[in-house]
Amino acid sequence: MSKLPNVTTSIFTVMSKMAAEYNAINLSQGFPNFPVDERLTDIVARLSKENVHQYTPMAGYPPLMSKIAKLTQSSYGRTINPELELLITAGATQGIFTSILALVKENDEVIILDPSYDSYESPVLLCNANPVRVALNDDYTPNWGTIEKACSQKSRMIIINNPHNPTGKILTEADFLQLEKILSKYPDLLVLSDEVYEYITFEEKHISAHTKNFLLDRCITVSSFGKSFHITGWKIGYTIAPEHLMKEIKKVHQFLVFSVNSISQAAISEYLDVVDVNLLGKFYQGKRDYFLKLLQNSRFELKPCEGTYFQVASYAAISDEDDVTFCKNLIINHGVAAIPISTFYSDHKDQKLIRFCFAKDNLTLEAAAKKLREI
Known part of the structure; x- marks a missing residue:
């Protein structure tokens, strides 16, 4: 008997898998696609030959x-x-x-x-x-x-x-x-x-x-x-x-x-000796503002974002579909992956809202926005 009978594959896995299957731009799961700081990768390269294993x-x-x-x-x-x-x-x-x-x-x-x-x-x-x-x-x-x-x-x-x-x-x-x-x-x-x-x-x-x-x-x-x-x-x-x-x-x-x-x-x-964590907010604020600018002429309504690298958007002006169906069709028909907000609620409350991850390089954001503006 399952100890977690109601737990299924997470929506993040589902959407990322669909994004790969349909070659869609993945703005669903919360991971950056730009390079790691070279100072950090250089440290790792050097430490890999030292006694830290x-x-x-x-x-x-x-x-x-x-x-x-x-x-x-x-x-x-x-x-x-x-x-x-x-x-x-x-x-x-x-x-x-x-x-x-x-x-x-x-x-x-x-x-x-x-x-x-x-x-x-x-x-x-x-x-x-x-x-x-x-x-x-x-x-x-x-x-x-x-x-x-x-x-x-x-x-x-x-x-x-x-x-x-x-x-x-x-x-x-x-x-x-x-x-x-x-x-x-x-x-x-x-x-x-x-x-x-x-x-x-x-x-x-x-x-x-x-x-x-x-x-x-x-x-x-x-x-x-x-x-x-x-x-x-x-x-x-x-x-x-x-x-x-x-x-x-x-x-x-x-x-x-x-x-x-x-x-x-x-x-x-x-x-931690060389990085300044206080610069991180400014970096991602630039990403947030750029994504907002790219979508200002779209039919999506972007909600206020005070932190994180996620942007909630309403698609109420576009479709009456529930948010899970909308996100699946967004991948299949338009080539962009997002996360439906209803999956974060125990009662699957659906407000026609989805979540985009803007922790992506500018080329990715531009390509995704172009597709989203065409909807």
Whole structure:
């Protein structure tokens, strides 16, 4: 009997497979197609001949952990103890999975805000716990009244994603005040803050959980080098949590992966000495603005994008089809792949919205936009 009977092939796999079959331009799955920084590839080439090919310590490569602590301090003003409060993970998804498996027990409830990343629910189910899906408002702001009503004494965790995938929204100071109000009523409620797009923000920087004192003792924050440095295939991220939570997370991690790819850790450790993460937002803002300009004469309505490298667009002026059918026909008939937003909802709420990934080189964006303008 399946432990995940309702889980099927992810929409990302489906759309990328269709894109390959129909030779379509793939703006669906969230991976860049432009080259990795040569400074990083040069570091990897040199390290490949050095003694960095054996297990690192379970929690991570110590020089990298020290530099992440410095990065957290410089980015957010938070001082962490890398030995006790930090874990290098095999991608952010493993950090999320491991944290939920370690901290959520049978019959607990986990609040998930829809539309949501599809990797949140499965580890909850594998814990024999109950995911409680709560929809954001139609403008993708949190409805804190609804969220509070969904909480109970069984609530163990609430997952926030900031900047938010798939919508590109970022949380405000008012949102954190409302979150603090809820946490004050439920002292055993933990927060898992998925911040993998933390350095990809535009007009306004995102407000990190790291900057909120009321969260520091009860929050697990997940980050991704794969997203920040255009190296999604490396599958390397990290998790920060207070010692009493990290102690439990490490217990699961040591039996799940034990330690993470050694050469990747050594390479990123060196790369952090030469790269400026603060330039990332400006780079992707240029991509966002260029994609917006390319589609300004199309029939798609592009929604506000405050962060991430995803652009939500309405096709309501083009078709009455449901968004999954529209995305499949977009590949088959027009040669462009996107992701239907309804697949991020537990009830498959369909608002005639789709998600494009603009983390592509300009030639790809131009070719895709040309096809989209012709619809």
